[in-house]
Amino acid sequence: MRKMVKIFLMFLIFSFFSIFQVKAASLTNNSYCEEALDVDGEPVQICHFVFDVDGTVTYNQNSLSLTLTNVVIKSIQVENGWYYTKVHDNLYTFETSNPTLSGHVEMATIVFQKINEAEECSIHYSCDWSKIDRSCSIFEGNYYGPNGDIITELEYEKQCLKPVCKDYGDGTYSDKNGNLVSKIEYEKQCLPHYCEIIDGIYYGKDGSIVSEDIYNEQCGSKPSYICEIKDGVYYDQEGNVTSQLEYEKQCLSHSCEILSDGTYFDANGNIVSAEEYEISCGIGIDNPQTGSSGIPVFLFLIAGSFIIFIFVYNKKNTKIYRL
DSSP states (O other): OHHHHHHHHHHHHHHHHHHOOOSSTTEEEOOEEEEEEOTTSOEEEEEEEEEEEEEEEOOOEEEEEEEEESEEEEEEEEOTTEEEEEEETTEEEEEESSSSEEEEEEEEEEEEEESOTTSOOEEEEEEEEEOOOOTTOEETTEEEOTTSOEEOHHHHIIIIIOOSSOBOSSSOEEOTTSOEEOHHHHHHHHSOOSSOEETTEEEOTTSOEEOHHHHHHHTTTSOSOSSOEETTEEEOTTSOEEOHHHHHHHHSOOSSOBOTTSOEEOTTSOEEOHHHHHHHHOOOOOOTTTOOOOOOHHHHHHHHHHHHHHHHHHHHTOOOOOO
C-alpha cells in the first residue's frame, strides 16, 4: 500500500512541475502536494495550488484543465476571495474578486483519491491565466468602477449607473446627463426656476433659460406669478416663492376662519385678533384649559335683559290680597 502511495505521489509532483506553463514571467507556480489519509483511512493526495507574483499582474481568472487516470477528485476548497465553477468534465475556472494579483497567492486546495490500487495513476493539468473585464459590474458582492477597481456601492451608482439630476446626500450632485457637477450647476439644470437669475443665467416665466432682454420683458421689476401655483410651487402677493400656508393667507379669501398657525380672519376677510374675531363672527373660541366653547358676550346681555324684563313685569302686575 505504501509503495502505491509513493508512486501516486510521484506522478502528481511530476505533472505539477513539468506540465504547468505560465504566460507571465513575473508569476511563478509553487504548487505542491502532500499525502494523507482521509476519515475512512484511505490514502489521498492533498494538492495546494499556490503562486508567487513578483510585482503585480492583472490576472483574475485561472482555467484549470485536469487529465486524470485512475484518479478522482474528492473535494475542492477555494481560498478567501476565490470562487470556482465546473465548466465540464475536469475543466474548472477559478476567479478572484481582486482586480489584480500580487505577493503570495493561495488559490485552491484539491483532494485526489486513487480508484484502483492495483492500477497505475497519473494526473496532468495545465493552467491558463486570463483577465476578465469587470468594469462597471458586480461580482460576488463587490462593486467595480469604470477602471475595474473595487469601489463602494455609492461610487458605483455615481460612476456607472449615473442617474440624472440626483442629490446623493454627501455633497455631490449629478446633472441632467448624469455627470457629477457642483451644487449650483445641479440647481441650474435640475430644479425649477421661474423669473430667477442664478450665477448670471436668466430664467424666464416658464422656467427656461432666456436672454437678459427676454427676462426683463417677461419678468421685469414685477414677478410673473402673483398668487399662483406653478408646477407645485406657491407664489405670494409679491410673486415670491412661499409656503402653502403663506399662499393661503395672502391669496385666498377667508371669512371667519382660523388657520393652522393661529391666524384669525373676521367676517370681511381681514386678519384680526382673537377678540376681534369673536366680535365680528359671533363665534366663541375654545378654552384651551377646559375645552368648552365660549358663549358670545351679546348673548349674555340679551339673556340678562330678558330676565330683568320678566321680573319687572311680574312685579307690576302682581296684586296682593289681604284677608
